[in-house]
Amino acid sequence: MSAAAASLRSNLTGITRLIPNWAWGLLFLLLGLLWPEICKNFFDLDLLDASIESLGFVIMALGLNIVVGFAGLLDLGYVAFYAIGAFVMGWLGSAHFANADVHVLASEFANRQPGIHLWFPLILIAGALFTGLWGVILGAPTLRLRGDYLAIVTLAFGEIVPRVFENATSGIFGIGSTDFSNGRQGITPVDKVALLPGDTPLRYPLELEPIYYVALAMVVFTIFLNIRLRDSRLGRAWIAVREDEVAAAAMGVNLVRTKLWAYAMGAALGGFAGVFLATYRNTVNVDQFEFGFSVFILAMVILGGMGNISGVILGAVVLSMINKYLLVELNGVPDAVGLDFDVTSISFGIFGFLLVVMMVLRPEGLLPSRRRRLELHGVGTDPGEAIPSTVAGDEEWEVRRK
Numbered sequence: 001m002s003a004a005a006a007s008l009r010s011n012l013t014g015i016t017r018l019i020p021n022w023a024w025g026l027l028f029l030l031l032g033l034l035w036p037e038i039c040k041n042f043f044d045l046d047l048l049d050a051s052i053e054s055l056g057f058v059i060m061a062l063g064l065n066i067v068v069g070f071a072g073l074l075d076l077g078y079v080a081f082y083a084i085g086a087f088v089m090g091w092l093g094s095a096h097f098a099n100a101d102v103h104v105l106a107s108e109f110a111n112r113q114p115g116i117h118l119w120f121p122l123i124l125i126a127g128a129l130f131t132g133l134w135g136v137i138l139g140a141p142t143l144r145l146r147g148d149y150l151a152i153v154t155l156a157f158g159e160i161v162p163r164v165f166e167n168a169t170s171g172i173f174g175i176g177s178t179d180f181s182n183g184r185q186g187i188t189p190v191d192k193v194a195l196l197p198g199d200t201p202l203r204y205p206l207e208l209e210p211i212y213y214v215a216l217a218m219v220v221f222t223i224f225l226n227i228r229l230r231d232s233r234l235g236r237a238w239i240a241v242r243e244d245e246v247a248a249a250a251m252g253v254n255l256v257r258t259k260l261w262a263y264a265m266g267a268a269l270g271g272f273a274g275v276f277l278a279t280y281r282n283t284v285n286v287d288q289f290e291f292g293f294s295v296f297i298l299a300m301v302i303l304g305g306m307g308n309i310s311g312v313i314l315g316a317v318v319l320s321m322i323n324k325y326l327l328v329e330l331n332g333v334p335d336a337v338g339l340d341f342d343v344t345s346i347s348f349g350i351f352g353f354l355l356v357v358m359m360v361l362r363p364e365g366l367l368p369s370r371r372r373r374l375e376l377h378g379v380g381t382d383p384g385e386a387i388p389s390t391v392a393g394d395e396e397w398e399v400r401r402k
Contacts, residue, residue: 077158
């Protein structure tokens with residue numbers, strides 16, 4: 001049976017390799033463009049709502065994959081960058097600072113409101129740059145740390161940032177008197193997306209299709225950025241550092257600059273997604289930024305396949321759709337068999353079980369990179385198959401000979 005399964009997998013692998021990567025990309029882009037119509041005709045709008053949040057999680061998972069998958073730096077505090085990006089949206093796209101009167105290319109509705117109101121693309125840029133700066137600030141103290149020590153420091157950062165925002169109702173650390181967060185009440189409402197300067201804002205959640213396409217465009221841009229970074233000189237340096245820091249330094253890789261760029265780019269994408277999720281949820285509240293969220297995003301990277309862009313996207317979609325849609329749909333199952341509990345209340349237990357099963361049966365992830373598969377299974381590729389070299393980027397291969 002195992003031989004037949006191996007033969008079938010080998011045949012499927014050979015068939016899929018005949019299709020170029022750009023063709024796969026166009027196929028999934030076409031599916032993404034048609035997805036709202038598919039949801040309306042065959043499913044329901046709840047699935048489309050879950051899909052929109054999933055696209056935000058895909059961006060964050062791809063950002064964390066730069067830090068964990070490309071550079072090999074364990075980050076357990078990624079929720080901090082989501083929080084910073086969301087609060088940038090709250091600061092620059094709401095009436096929170098009511099005494100201010102700043103309107104830059106805002107929608108027609110926002111122009112009539114007090115506070116600071118910027119055009120949504122400008123807030124996206126500001127959020128990415130601001131969180132990227134904080135990524136460098138986080139990365140600077142961790143340059144000499146590895147493994148568990150690095151995880152502890154990033155975990156601490158992920159706990160500090162939400163607590164700072166929670167208590168920043170009268171300045172930061174007692175300095176000044178400006179309310180930056182409105183405490184546990186949060187910042188509500190937040191400006192909705194307007195596609196053009198001065199245009200009418202989109203009417204979500206009543207109309208989900210336009211905001212879905214905004215999220216899809218952001219995901220396409222993030223994927224393009226990840227591919228270009230992976231194939232660049234910097235991307236090859238990240239992979240070299242992940243494989244062996246000492247060897248990479250000996251070959252001339254600047255460890256300080258390489259790690260800081262990894263933290264900055266990963267954080268920038270976290271803030272990029274945070275801005276979008278803040279406007280989609282119409283609120284910014286510290287209750288959204290718990291430690292479990294960092295673990296949730298990290299689980300997406302591990303489940304999908306660290307270092308593989310396609311695998312990370314798949315892991316993010318699977319876990320987010322299970323969390324947002326499938327578990328809600330399964331709420332009636334316990335009642336049908338005479339049990340009295342809410343399936344969503346044990347969601348973390350279900351995710352934990354899935355991770356245990358994955359680590360036992362397929363530790364490399366659903367769609368692992370060839371290098372990762374080789375590391376875990378040794379001779380897991382066919383003779384003559386192209387496999388990655390130790391230090392070079394994923395696009396450079398050497399032929400294995402028995």
